[in-house]
Amino acid sequence: xxxxxxxxxxxxxxxxxxxxxxxxxxxxxxxxxxxxxxxxxxxxxxxxxxxxxxxxxxxxxxxxxxxxxxxxxxxxxxxxxxxxxxxxxxxxxxxxxxxxxxxxxxxxxxxxxxxxxxxxxxxxxxxxxxxxxxxxxxxxxxxxxxxxxxxxxxxxxxxxxxxxxxxxxxxxxxxxxxxxxxxxxxxxxxxxxxxxxxxxxxxxxxxxxxxxxxxxxxxxxxxxxxxxxxxxxxxxxxxxxxxxxxxxxxxxxxxxxxxxxxxxxxxxxxxxxxxxxxxxxxxxxxxxxxxxxxxxxxxxxxxxxxxxx
Amino acid sequence: xxxxxxxxxxxxxxxxxxxxxxxxxxxxxxxxxxxxxxxxxxxxxxxxxxxxxxxxxxxxxxxxxxxxxxxxxxxxxxxxxxxxxxxxxxxxxxxxxxxxxxxxxxxxxxxxxxxxxxxxxxxxxxxxxxxxxxxxxxxxxxxxxxxxxxxxxxxxxxxxxxxxxxxxxxxxxxxxxxxxxxxxxxxxxxxxxxxxxxxxxxxxxxxxxxxxxxxxxxxxxxxxxxxxxxxxxxxxxxxxxxxxxxxxxxxxxxxxxxxxxxxxxxxxxxxxxx
Numbered sequence: 001x002x003x004x005x006x007x008x009x010x011x012x013x014x015x016x017x018x019x020x021x022x023x024x025x026x027x028x029x030x031x032x033x034x035x036x037x038x039x040x041x042x043x044x045x046x047x048x049x050x051x052x053x054x055x056x057x058x059x060x061x062x063x064x065x066x067x068x069x070x071x072x073x074x075x076x077x078x079x080x081x082x083x084x085x086x087x088x089x090x091x092x093x094x095x096x097x098x099x100x101x102x103x104x105x106x107x108x109x110x111x112x113x114x115x116x117x118x119x120x121x122x123x124x125x126x127x128x129x130x131x132x133x134x135x136x137x138x139x140x141x142x143x144x145x146x147x148x149x150x151x152x153x154x155x156x157x158x159x160x161x162x163x164x165x166x167x168x169x170x171x172x173x174x175x176x177x178x179x180x181x182x183x184x185x186x187x188x189x190x191x192x193x194x195x196x197x198x199x200x201x202x203x204x205x206x207x208x209x210x211x212x213x214x215x216x217x218x219x220x221x222x223x224x225x226x227x228x229x230x231x232x233x234x235x236x237x238x239x240x241x242x243x244x245x246x247x248x249x250x251x252x253x254x255x256x257x258x259x260x261x262x263x264x265x266x267x268x269x270x271x272x273x274x275x276x277x278x279x280x281x282x283x284x285x286x287x288x289x290x291x292x293x294x295x296x297x298x299x300x301x302x303x304x305x306x307x308x309x
Numbered sequence: 310x311x312x313x314x315x316x317x318x319x320x321x322x323x324x325x326x327x328x329x330x331x332x333x334x335x336x337x338x339x340x341x342x343x344x345x346x347x348x349x350x351x352x353x354x355x356x357x358x359x360x361x362x363x364x365x366x367x368x369x370x371x372x373x374x375x376x377x378x379x380x381x382x383x384x385x386x387x388x389x390x391x392x393x394x395x396x397x398x399x400x401x402x403x404x405x406x407x408x409x410x411x412x413x414x415x416x417x418x419x420x421x422x423x424x425x426x427x428x429x430x431x432x433x434x435x436x437x438x439x440x441x442x443x444x445x446x447x448x449x450x451x452x453x454x455x456x457x458x459x460x461x462x463x464x465x466x467x468x469x470x471x472x473x474x475x476x477x478x479x480x481x482x483x484x485x486x487x488x489x490x491x492x493x494x495x496x497x498x499x500x501x502x503x504x505x506x507x508x509x510x511x512x513x514x515x516x517x518x519x520x521x522x523x524x525x526x527x528x529x530x531x532x533x534x535x536x537x538x539x540x541x542x543x544x545x546x547x548x549x550x551x552x553x554x555x556x557x558x559x560x561x562x563x564x565x566x567x568x569x570x571x572x573x574x575x576x577x578x579x580x581x582x583x
Contacts, residue, residue, distance in 0.1 A: 013400060014404075017459050143353075282429040
């Protein structure tokens with residue numbers, strides 16, 4: 001067989017995607033990490049430069065009294081934000097998916113489309129809508145609680161340190177519940193009917209069928225939903241920025257990693273922007289997100305495969 | 310097998326949840342057509358001839374250049390989608406078609422970006438755009454969204470390209486078709502997948518706040534979402550204007566969603582369940 005000519009066409013096919021992706025995604029991510037190892041210097045005559053400082057920015061972030069409490073606050077708020085999504089959004093999404101996969105219910109496609117609607121809307125619009133609804137001025141939240149005889153519980157939900165973060169987490173859950181719902185639904189629909197029928201013939205209740213047959217079979221999707229929730233939550237920004245501004249009030253009680261990153265790198269009000277410290281916070285976020293993804297890939301997914309074998 | 314009690318219970322739960330999902334959206338749209346007094350006195354009533362008032366829409370159209378923002382969003386979204394579909398389909402074709410050395414590795418490299426948010430590279434991206442003179446241009450947004458969309462698009466399209474029958478391509482090769490011709494031949498066969506990728510990328514690009522805020526905040530390059538965000542922040546005490554702006558920004562997306570919900574749902578499931 002004669003030697004084939006160099007396959008130019010393969011290069012032509014691959015080059016645009018690889019170049020675009022490398023230049024505007026991989027390079028910025030790596031360059032951001034590199035920037036996190038530098039600090040601005042002001043030389044004589046006011047010229048600005050950057051000096052290599054190694055891991056000093058990370059040490060400052062973790063120990064300096066100006067930074068460490070902020071980072072800790074944002075991280076722990078973010079953990080709560082994520083926990084609420086895992087405990088409310090994903091179970092509710094799963095329950096809706098189970099109902100929507102049941103053959104007993106007619107009009108499933110209509111329900112599915114309607115329930116998913118908030119998910120396609122911009123977080124900015126959702127944030128403002130809920131700001132209006134929760135505003136004591138309009139009084140809608142009081143009226144709705146009144147329906148259940150609970151109006152005395154009404155509070156300025158977004159204005160109090162004790163309730164703002166939980167309220168915003170629930171708004172985010174309300175908006176994003178459509179995503180786990182759809183993913184779980186797709187997995188549930190993929191389970192062969194014969195399996196469910198066999199379990200029912202053996203006398204299993206609907207509850208038993210769910211825990212013994214359906215849930216074990218959708219475990220891979222449970223993992224995907226969890227890791228998507230994790231990545232999305234530790235990267236969140238828009239909702240807090242829209243409802244509470246970059247200052248993440250009241251008194252930083254809703255500050256999460258995304259808003260801390262934005263404030264640090266872009267500056268806000270009296271605080272000037274600090275790109276290298278911003279890059280450092282992005283570095284911490286990358287570390288958090290990657291460790292979540294790695295736990296999923298090597299802890300969860302690998303164990304699943306072993307069970308399947 | 311009929312179980313009326315179970316069916317009724319399921320419908321009750323689903324109806325309740327549907328109402329919960331739609332109530333805030335409907336409330337805003339309905340009240341945007343009412344006068345200020347009616348918004349506060351009878352927020353749950355539909356507009357009547359007495360309460361009908363378009364003051365909010367007049368403020369919005371006078372206070373912010375929404376037609377321009379819509380045009381910007383449209384240009385950014387369509388151009389990013391075209392770029393994603395074009396470069397990703399070519400790369401996916403190469404990955405699916407030719408078993409060259411490093412194929413798997415390149416596939417993995419391109420897939421890296423599925424899980425890592427591009428936002429974390431923002432500091433460097435902003436500096437890069439400043440150096441290239443691209444700040445406050447729509448091109449900056451298009452390039453960033455295209456780069457961010459490539460990983461998942463290549464991943465999904467490669468799966469679909471692999472399913473195109475080999476006979477078809479070999480027959481074309483025997484007829485003397487070039488490899489580029491064969492790519493053009495395969496493309497229409499994976500049209501459903503292209504549609505899925507398009508719709509799936511469309512919504513996050515249209516809805517993004519972060520990059521317009523950082524890379525292109527100038528008045529003439531504002532997208533609808535950034536424009537709405539700034540407008541809503543300034544007019545927060547003018548309820549008519551706020552409700553009208555929210556409605557104007559939501560309705561086109563809802564219409565698009567109703568038109569494309571099937572593809573969107575397919576994209577959502579194809580992208581992550583595989």
